[in-house]
Amino acid sequence: MSLLDIRNLSVAFGARKKPFRAVENVNLTVEHGEIVGIVGESGSGKSVTMMAMMGLLEKQGRVSADTLQFDGHDMLTLSARERRKIIGKDIAMIFQDPMSCLNPSYTVGRQIMEVLALHQGLKGAALRDRAIELMTLVEIPDPARRLEAYPHQLSGGMSQRVAIAMAIACKPKLLIADEPTTALDVTIQAQIMELLVNLQKTQGMALILITHDLAVVAEIAHKAVVMYAGQIAEVSAVPAIFRRPHHPYTQALLKSIPEHSKGTERLFTLPGIVPGQFDRPIGCLLAPRCPYVQQQCSAQRPELTVTDNYAVRCYFPLNASGQP
Template structure:
């Protein structure tokens, strides 16, 4: 196996007393698509923002290893790390309208990325910005360059964000719930666009999503997070066919196609723990149907890519 493009080991993010990310370890191979899933509050977005260097005080970020493309990001001066991350790692945020600056045209904002990271200016920058809008399939791209974000639809703004993200030919693209605020038809178009761009550019892609059906269709591997911890990871479709962690099983059981004929969707009771209700033992124990005495007092380690004292046996078939 080739060396991973991204290698995170024991990444932690803390906001005061709240442990938002708890010793997360992940790796992504060049050109791989990784699905990062879990409920809201599980630490998916925060962990990727920590990689991007976007966690501001009072947030505290620590990691044992944070390597990208063979370079130790922790050892780089802040300015050099920003250059590497801004050029080689890009992130598409879930709400494009708030991520874009309402005071500038979309063309100006794309050109600003090109000026800062590639040194392009004037006609060169405008030509490249036009090419990028055409790549993300925005119609009438020449006139769209002159538009402000509020003059474009949500789907168009998301395409502009994707254009900015791929402007410098990144090796890794992080898409954070890229279809959350869009209607179903536009969601499918944006996902198809991301898939096409990932293949054409040979990028690695981390897709942060609640939608397991999307992960099953687009990703090669999936990592499941809960309350800041990685609780299970594996290849697609192996993890979907034979989930071992009770939380992964609950997520899959809640899919509509697994509830045909039922009066209500299957659901896991309770909520992700916050600052004041974080359990002493396994973080899922208060919600877990299989919890035993040990689960209430001890934190399970991640063993063979599953964090559970009593995981489903590898040869078991889910019901």
């Protein structure tokens, strides 16, 4: 049994008569100990998909799915109390901006210890010792003293390490890292990514990495999921997806990497923009921008076709030469 199994997940916002589907019919599986990279433009539904799975969008949006299972638990039927026993313990998430997820009114030590007290029932000296152990694990220097620091007294990199310590406090089975290095300097980004990979290996947890950085996915992920306009465009193993993309959008993402545009005046780009709430085409959502568009593409929306080696949402998948 897969650790995470999602079938036909959709998330709608706005009025019921004219809803905006930020996520549409997403299928995703994550195995125990697997690293999955989810890539795509801003607004493609990467973060919303994971937040919906965790039950964090109940007040903002409407979530529906055929299957939403984690480690044998049906996340659709769990009560709020039952879900709280899983979220933060077996499933944890690291958000983009560490300063937005740390409470400025409390010391970082208190915030780490709150997680431990809630999910593991630790008290007294054992609680403090475990908090120090976690801060040591994420390589925060002088952890005993840093327990008394407030978030504003820490750098961005240190704040992100505190957020990671909180996320791994209960040894989760699944860690979701939502662009964990976006707000950090380049040198710090590399340190945080190395830390996450080391923690994933030593603790044996599955890791979902939401990112714009294809190089990071190529280096650490076992599987890549490409999203476009709220849908999954392609799922394939790494590094196979980099050698032979099957969806035109995946191909365009890879072509946009600066190394592929050496000797040219401009980076490669697709014409047009991602469809919004009021301009979504009837057919394939990429059809207005796709260089290989055909009549069928504009008339009917394709389904995600699954093969032994990959899954692709396209009527005319690309062949080994990069053509449909």
